[in-house]
Amino acid sequence: MRPWADFALRAGIAFVAAVALSPVLGVVFPEAPFHRVMTRTFQLALVVALVLRRGPVREWPGKLRAMGFRGPERRRRALLGAAVGASALVLVLAASWLLGGRVLAGPHRVPFWKDLGEAILTAVFVSLFEEIFFRGYVKAALGTWASAAFFSAIHFVQPIGKTPPAGASYDPFLAVKRLPEVFEAWTEPRRATLGFLCLFVLGLALNRLRDRTGTLYLGMGIHAGVVFVIQIYRRVLEGNPTIPKEGAAEFLGTPVPVWIHGDALMRGGGVLPLLALLLLLLASYRAPLPPWARA
Numbered sequence: 570m571r572p573w574a575d576f577a578l579r580a581g582i583a584f585v586a587a588v589a590l591s592p593v594l595g596v597v598f599p600e601a602p603f604h605r606v607m608t609r610t611f612q613l614a615l616v617v618a619l620v621l622r623r624g625p626v627r628e629w630p631g632k633l634r635a636m637g638f639r640g641p642e643r644r645r646r647a648l649l650g651a652a653v654g655a656s657a658l659v660l661v662l663a664a665s666w667l668l669g670g671r672v673l674a675g676p677h678r679v680p681f682w683k684d685l686g687e688a689i690l691t692a693v694f695v696s697l698f699e700e701i702f703f704r705g706y707v708k709a710a711l712g713t714w715a716s717a718a719f720f721s722a723i724h725f726v727q728p729i730g731k732t733p734p735a736g737a738s739y740d741p742f743l744a745v746k747r748l749p750e751v752f753e754a755w756t757e758p759r760r761a762t763l764g765f766l767c768l769f770v771l772g773l774a775l776n777r778l779r780d781r782t783g784t785l786y787l788g789m790g791i792h793a794g795v796v797f798v799i800q801i802y803r804r805v806l807e808g809n810p811t812i813p814k815e816g817a818a819e820f821l822g823t824p825v826p827v828w829i830h831g832d833a834l835m836r837g838g839g840v841l842p843l844l845a846l847l848l849l850l851l852a853s854y855r856a857p858l859p860p861w862a863r864a
Contacts, residue, residue: 572710573712573715579619580618582618583614583617584611586611587611587744588607588745589741591603591607591611591735591743591744592739592742594606595743596737599734599736599737601734601735602732603734603735603747603750604751608751636709636785637784637785638784640786642861643784646784646787646862647786647787650787650790650792652790653849654790654794654795660845665829670826670841671806671830685801687800687804688800688801688804691797691800696790696792696796697789700775700788700789707720716772717771717773718772720769720772721765724764725761726752727751728753729760732750754837759827759828759837760837763838763843764836765838766843770849771846771849773850774791775788775791775853777854780864782858784864802835827839829841
């Protein structure tokens with residue numbers, strides 16, 4: 570079976586498993602929003618479905634090396650990437666602040682060290698998991714363009730606003746009934762256009778860096794730097810109150826600043842983030858790399 574067909578089959582099996590298991594897990598975790606239970610169940614089921622085809626455990630080291638998870642100068646590459654990713658997003662936030670799109674100040678609801686620790690852990694975990702999965706496995710299975718599109722699309726499998734939990738009673742068809750809520754973000758114009766383009770361009774840039782460096786670590790660092798700054802901004806600072814925190818208005822009624830800056834919680838997309846990511850994509854192709862970072 571061809572790699573893309575095998576991937577599609579296993580993704581379909583994982584989706585069916587998520588539809589069947591998420592109503593049960595929704596009762597186990599009654600306070601969690603149901604869409605989050607379902608998406609996390611799908612992610613876990615997909616990882617399990619993909620791991621089961623990796624062959625004997627003794628062959629995994631070689632396959633991890635082929636995916637780019639092993640290689641020289643891993644720490645230096647990751648630190649360089651983190652500096653680039655964090656700096657790029659800080660510049661975007663600074664430009665947004667200068668244009669009046671953001672307010673870079675706000676009260677701390679919890680001690681800063683706790684926000685800092687959670688931001689670091691989130692950045693490390695998200696970048697590690699997503700780079701191994703999307704730039705490692707999915708890129709090998711689907712190719713550069715398809716993996717970037719999948720990377721972008723799956724980030725918008727979520728509702729626009731807050732959603733209720735599953736409830737205390739078990740309903741085996743709950744996942745089917747609430748599927749429209751899970752895919753609701755795709756009905757909002759800004760997320761379906763600028764939001765998709767932003768993450769698609771980021772996926773292309775990270776795929777290119779994977780090819781140029783021979784490992785995942787430069788891209789992993791960039792990914793971690795971006796996530797870290799987003800987490801600090803969302804936890805410590807405060808967005809412009811004219812930009813909605815959840816969802817958006819209708820296309821013609823949406824305030825222009827949302828389309829320029831993105832929303833207050835850095836979800837979806839905006840013109841400024843897209844321009845920065847296009848520059849990152851250009852740099853991933855043209856920027857010179859230190860000798861120790863090349864493939």
